[in-house]
Amino acid sequence: MILSGTYDHTLDDRGRVAIPALYRHLFAEGLMLAEAPEGCVLVYTKQDFELAAQEYMREPITSKRVRQLQRSFFPSAWPADLDRQGRVLVPAALRQWAELNGAVVVCGRGVCLEIWNPQRWQEQKARSDRVAAGEEE
Numbered sequence: 001m002i003l004s005g006t007y008d009h010t011l012d013d014r015g016r017v018a019i020p021a022l023y024r025h026l027f028a029e030g031l032m033l034a035e036a037p038e039g040c041v042l043v044y045t046k047q048d049f050e051l052a053a054q055e056y057m058r059e060p061i062t063s064k065r066v067r068q069l070q071r072s073f074f075p076s077a078w079p080a081d082l083d084r085q086g087r088v089l090v091p092a093a094l095r096q097w098a099e100l101n102g103a104v105v106v107c108g109r110g111v112c113l114e115i116w117n118p119q120r121w122q123e124q125k126a127r128s129d130r131v132a133a134g135e136e137e
Contacts, residue, residue: 001026003108008118011104015095016087017115019043020106024086033094035076039120041090041098043106043113049077052111090115 007020019027032049034042044052056073059066076097080088090100098117105121107114116124130136 002110003113004110006105006107009104009106011090011095011100011102012087014089015092015100016083016089017100017104017106018085018087019082019113021086023108023113024082027082027088030079030081031088033078033080033088033090034073035094035097036114037072038124039098039117040124041094041100041115043088043115044111046079048111 001023003023003026005020005022009017011017026045027043030046032042032044032046034044034049036042053074056066056070061067061070076094078091078094080091082088095101098115099120100115100117103118105116105118107116107121127136
């Protein structure tokens with residue numbers, strides 16, 4: 001299933017955020033949270049995380065660049081589960097990384113969901129729209 005849409009949610013005082021109801025069934029067996037270089041939190045199904053991880057392991061470990069990418073991706077990834085209300089606890093390190101507190105934006109990016117600080121999301125969306133319009137690369 002392709003994950004799409006933009007949803008306004010709230011991170012509660014315990015650091016939990018609801019996954020959009022349309023997609024909760026996809027995460028019933030657990031999920032993986034990870035840092036994105038752009039400053040948001042990625043939410044993968046376990047299966048899609050495995051596919052992403054394979055991309056990071058495809059090239060030989062003799063490459064310094066590959067080792068650096070792996071050191072960036074894997075230590076920032078955390079397993080998680082949904083609670084009975086369809087919420088996921090975002091670890092404190094990821095909340096700090098993405099500056100999540102209170103209002104958040106959950107949006108689909110095809111293979112995963114992203115959890116954004118609303119201000120960061122507006123900035124990223126504006127950049128993405130300029131790229132889509134051919135104004136930037």
